[in-house]
Amino acid sequence: MKLKILIISLFAFMFINGQAQKYITKTGYVYFMSHTDAIDIDGSNNKVAAILDVSNGEMVAIVLIKAFELPLATADKHFNETYMESDDHPKATFIGKLPEVTGLDLTVEGEHEVTAQGTLSIHGKSQEINQKVKLLVKEGKLMGNCDFKVNIDDYGITVPEDVKDRVAKVVDVKIKMTLEPMKNK
Amino acid sequence: MAARKILSLAILLLFAWGMQAQDDLEAMLLDEMEEPVEYTFGTFLSTNLLNNQSTELLNKYGLNFRISHKFGSFTSGASKSFGFDDSNSLIAFDYAIADWWNIGLGRATLNESLNGYTKFRLLRQSTGAKTMPVSCVVLLNANYKTQTFDDEERDKNRTDRFEYTSQLLIARKFGNLISAQLSPTYIHRNLVSTKNDLNDIYALGLGASIKVEKRLRVNLEYFLVQKHDTPNMKYYDPLSLGVCYQTSRHAFEVFVTNANGITENHYIANTTHNFWAGEVRVGFNISTVFSLNPKK
Incomplete structure (x- = not known):
């Protein structure tokens, strides 16, 4: 009898674990300024x-390079062709953790400061970030x-000699995203 | 004992399931993401192949200032510095009303003409959610001679000063190294020199661009032009070979060609030099892009 309860609760745990533990977005915003x-x-x-x-703080984010819009004329071509080489490196990713998230009560509205730890990969090169x-x-x-801030040298992005004064070594990046509870299919 | 086995199996299962869920987070996200439309960038380095315009367009608010220049033929001899004494040029402004629509206005020294065009994209090469094998751009050009004609009747006539060129530019970027362009062309000239000259001329342009380095390409361009020789004049197909180099806002094309004209109606229909007889000249284009984006 005890065993039955244990097994049922185990499966129940598995079931709960699979629900509303994940938050997702497909319309996150990223902005950069050189x-x-x-x-x-x-x-x-x-x-x-x-x-x-949120059950373990694991996080994955994917940015498609070709989806960047650059308002400056012809800048998108240079961005894709010369710098990001998006044919070879179509996406940038973050794979890591927000460890403090597990300790938060997400049913209560409020503002928290947490740390993101993990691997940021841009242009085929990876760096550990915190x-x-x-x-x-x-x-x-x-x-x-x-x-x-992203130091472009860290990610093997090279700037041709003649335009060195036109492309910043350290690029400011802003990220804003709203993650919603993921519905199980 | 059986109970304990089941229990440990269950725990193991749970554990394995938990592990898998973590590993699969990326896969889960990829699964949720809609497949994007990936547009092809940089089929050509600039808005011009060499003589011919390319399928590249300026982005909205882009303003391009372009100078095209051609020297005389090498065969003109030492007395004319092998052609470098002669020159003709085009000074032009191109502006992007939208990402898919550019217009341009220029002044060519040859025939003292004004040259206006509109260029718009119909198709854009892409992969992913939307697959499109080629980019397709329409170029409509009108060239107006402003020169003074000695014949008074001829001089008064305004409509006869127009020559029109319509081109469909079809291009594809093959991988990362080679791009090719086909340019079916129709030229209409309102007035031609003699009765034997054709008013309408058809041509097919063939162009290729080969990547040497990120910002340096070798470009080739050839036009197969409908035969329109007259008893007094023999016309040749224009063939051009050169390089295109680009910096952040400048693009340069330097090439050798047998065509003298710079505007479409001229270099396609009025090339009277034979490339294979060495009657070639040096030409170059320099362009600078500015952005008139009010938000900048």
Whole structure:
């Protein structure tokens, strides 16, 4: 009898574990700004996909490089062809953890500061990162907000000699995403 | 004992399931993501192949200032510095009303003409959720001679000064190294020099661009032109061979060609030099892109 209860509760746990533990978005926003005295080059992408498993804090985010929109004329071509080489490296990813998330009560609305730890891969190169993220719990959704800097050298992005003063070595990146509870299919 | 076995199996299962869920987070996300439409970028480096326009367009608010220049033929001899004494040029502005629609206005020294065009994209090469094997752009060009004609009747006539070129530019980027372009062309000239000259000329342009380095390509261009020789004049197909180099906002094309004209109606229909007889000249285009985006 005891065993039966145990097994049932185990399966029940598995079942619960599979539900509403994951938050997802497909319309996350990422913005970058390369500021130099000569020229500001920026771009944005609102098709960032991310998933967060709040049961263990695991997180994966995927940014499709070709989905960036650059308002400067011909900049998108340079961005894709010369710098990001998006035919060879079509996406940037973050695979890691938000460990503090497991300790949060996500049923209560509020603002938290958590850390994102993991591997950021851009242009086929990976770097370990540790980054503060503002997390707002509102109406059952998780709104993540994060500003950081990317040193393009770290990701093997090279700038031709003659345009060195037009492309920033350190690019400012802003990320905003609203993750909603994932519905099981 | 059986009970304990089942229990440990269940725990093992649960554990394995938990592990799998973590590993599969990325797969799960990929599964949720809709397949994107991946547009092809950089089929050509600039809006021009060499003489011919390419399927590349400026992005919205882009303003391109372009100077095209051609020297005289090498065969003109030492007294003319092998052609470098002669020149003709085109100064033009191109503007992007939309990402898919560019217009341009220029002034060519040859025939003292004004050259206007509109260029719009019908199809854009893409893979992924939408597969499109080629990019397709329409180029409509009108060339207006402003020169003074000695014949008063001829000089008064305005409509006869127009020559029109319509082109369908069809291009495909093959992998990362080679791009090719087909340019079916129709030229209509309102007035031609003699009765023996054709008013309508058809041509087919063949172009290729080969990547040497990220921002350097070798470009080739040939036009197969409908025969339109007259008893006094023999016309040749224009053949051009050159390189295209690009910096952040400048593009340069330097090439050798047997065509003298710069505007479409001229270099396609009025090439009177034979490439294979060495009657070639050096030509170059320089363009600078500005952005007139009010948000910048």
